[in-house]
Amino acid sequence: MKPVLLITGAAHGLGRALALGAARDYKLALLDRERVAGEQLADALRRDGAEVLFVHADVAVEADWRHALERVQRRWERLDILINNAGLAAMGPFEGQTPATWEQLWHTNLMGAVHGCRTALTMMKRQGDGHLINVAALAGITAPPGMAAYVACNAALIRFSEALAAELDGLNIGVSVVCPDLFSSDMSRRMPNADPLSRARLQRAMDDAPESAAEVADTILQQMGKRPLYLFPQPEARRDWRRKRWRPERFVARMAKLGSSLRRYR
Template sequence: MSHPAPSILITGGASGLGRALAEAAAKRGYRVAIADTHSVRCEEVCRMLADLQVEHLHLACDVRRDGDVRQAVDRVVRRWGELDVLVSNAGIASAGLFETLAEGDWQAQIDTNLLGTVRACRAAVSAMKRQGKGHIINIAAMTALAPAPGMSSYSATQAAIVALSESLHSELAPLGIRVSVACPSFFRSNLTESLRSPDPVSRVRFEHLLDQHGYTAGEVAARIFRGIDAGDFLILPQPGLKHLWRRKRWRPRHALRAMLPLAEKIRR
């Protein structure tokens, strides 16, 4: 008796890393549900998934709304019987000197990045607890583990996602639910579209960070799936990130000193 293909729900699945993860999942035989607010891009991804001849769903979902997220999970379960994998990927970026960031910039980061992840995990746990199994993969960023100057609000929410994932990893294990967190560094993507920045200079610097890294979203997505297949909790999908993470953990004073030249540069 053949088993049905596993199901996966990806928030922020209409573009960037989310779209690349959707394509990678489809090629691995998943039934793919993408949840996003951008209807036109969702339709484009659905056409791509149709070309790959995989079952798919398009779910209009704003992770800032708990009802949207719960409805997305419920639709996946009604359609395919269960939710095997959640990838909480939706997020926005922020850059700028700390004293120039308004409270609204912080609130936007917290509501979308951190609480959006919380809402997605909460909805997934409700379904996976009934199933007695499942896998949650939260997407953070390398700034969670090695924060950079000029990105305080973004780094803070990314670090919170890692801490949340660490807590859930042990808390949900008795329920048969696995938890992982992926922390990619910068790569070429459309992340600047969601960038909140109080000044054009910070925006240009952020765009340069994305452009100067040679990895594509597709390459990062493939490496994330390799980490998922290997059962890794912390997935660092680009070369050099493990070294950077270990240096920060083992030689924190040295790592902090290494950031001073960049801080002086952005203060000029």
């Protein structure tokens, strides 16, 4: 019997790529706050023979999570894997990132995953097995300049995942945190209150990235069966993680040079 996989932020980008890559091997529950795009993806997957449930939901709203998991319970009576993928980007000088931007990122990127893990954990404890996967970003480790709000949310999500993994050890419920570097995506369009220059810079960086969302998704789907705590879907992401651990002051100095460059050309 195919395991049940729930993916948030499934209508676009990495979430869509994960859904397309997993459709053959999993029963899919897809969550997104963009109803039309989510339903279109679900319909396309069903035409290809996949078993799919789409739920219109905002991950920042805990009640939406309860409704979504109730529908999964009624449909399949279990949930094997949750991928908390939904997230927003933010880029620009710290003083230009308003409290509203910070709050929006915090509620979606961090608390969305917290609500998801809390709600899914009830089902997973009852069934005695499960896997919680939080998609953060390598920025939560490398802390590049010009992304303070985004860096803070991802760093918190990484530490949350580590703490949760330790807490659930011995319960047969795995916890993984995925830390991808930039990859080709349309994430720049989901940047609240971004100035045009910052939006263009992020899009240009993603367009220049060597990996596509589909390639990153394939690596995640291939590796997640091992239930690693840290999952780096690109070789350079793992190398940067090691560089930061081994020589943190040198790494921060490298980021400072980048920060000076960003200030110079604004």
